[in-house]
Amino acid sequence: MSRELALIVAHDRGGAIGMHGQLPWRLPDDLKRFKSLTMGHTVLMGRKTFDSIGSPLPGRRNWVLSRDSSWSYPGVVRLDSLEAAMQLHAEGLLWVIGGGQIYQAALPLVSRIEATEIDTTLDGADAWFPRLDPGLWHVLHREHHPRDDRHEYAFDFVRWSRS
Numbered sequence: 001m002s003r004e005l006a007l008i009v010a011h012d013r014g015g016a017i018g019m020h021g022q023l024p025w026r027l028p029d030d031l032k033r034f035k036s037l038t039m040g041h042t043v044l045m046g047r048k049t050f051d052s053i054g055s056p057l058p059g060r061r062n063w064v065l066s067r068d069s070s071w072s073y074p075g076v077v078r079l080d081s082l083e084a085a086m087q088l089h090a091e092g093l094l095w096v097i098g099g100g101q102i103y104q105a106a107l108p109l110v111s112r113i114e115a116t117e118i119d120t121t122l123d124g125a126d127a128w129f130p131r132l133d134p135g136l137w138h139v140l141h142r143e144h145h146p147r148d149d150r151h152e153y154a155f156d157f158v159r160w161s162r163s
């Protein structure tokens, strides 16, 4: 079986991803896409992102990065470094799902990014997705989703591939 490392993120025009430990928007079709892409695979997240979700994501292997050896949660594998996660990830698809610290650390290792570019600029964000180097990444696919009754902002689903 092959081994793939991918990343999934939703960010505003300036790369903001979070505020006060939470997602700053509620976009049902984005959550639906997140669920369908990650279901059945492994998700890797930082301890703060896990805290904000509050429980393991069903139907996925949940790996949480934390340097606190006393941290544990039923149904979750704690890993104390990205290197340990890479060693454990022998096969299949691993999704890096955030937050800011984990995106920053894992970006050099991933081959694909599924981004949701949200058409807004947040005020007061405190977590960020790194700016992608246009020499290293190119857009494979882009799909627009307009603003509507259920979505307070318009957004684009964008698939990036390593050049």
Ligand SMILES: NC(=O)c1ccc[n+]([C@@H]2O[C@H](COP(=O)([O-])OP(=O)(O)OC[C@H]3O[C@@H](n4cnc5c(N)ncnc54)[C@H](OP(=O)(O)O)[C@@H]3O)[C@@H](O)[C@H]2O)c1
Pocket: 008, 009, 010, 011, 016, 017, 018, 019, 020, 021, 022, 023, 024, 045, 046, 047, 048, 049, 050, 052, 065, 066, 067, 068, 071, 079, 080, 081, 082, 097, 098, 099, 100, 101, 102, 103, 105, 127, 128
């Ligand atoms: N928009 C999106 O797509 C998206 C996705 C996910 C999260 N978010 C948002 O992002 C924010 C959280 O991001 P964040 O940057 O503050 O925190 P984070 O990346 O979720 O978690 C940081 C924690 O991860 C652990 N950690 C970090 N690097 C590590 C390493 N190399 N080895 C081992 N452990 C490591 C540490 O845990 P310990 O302190 O326990 O050691 C650290 O405190 C929230 O607002 C969340 O809602 C947004």
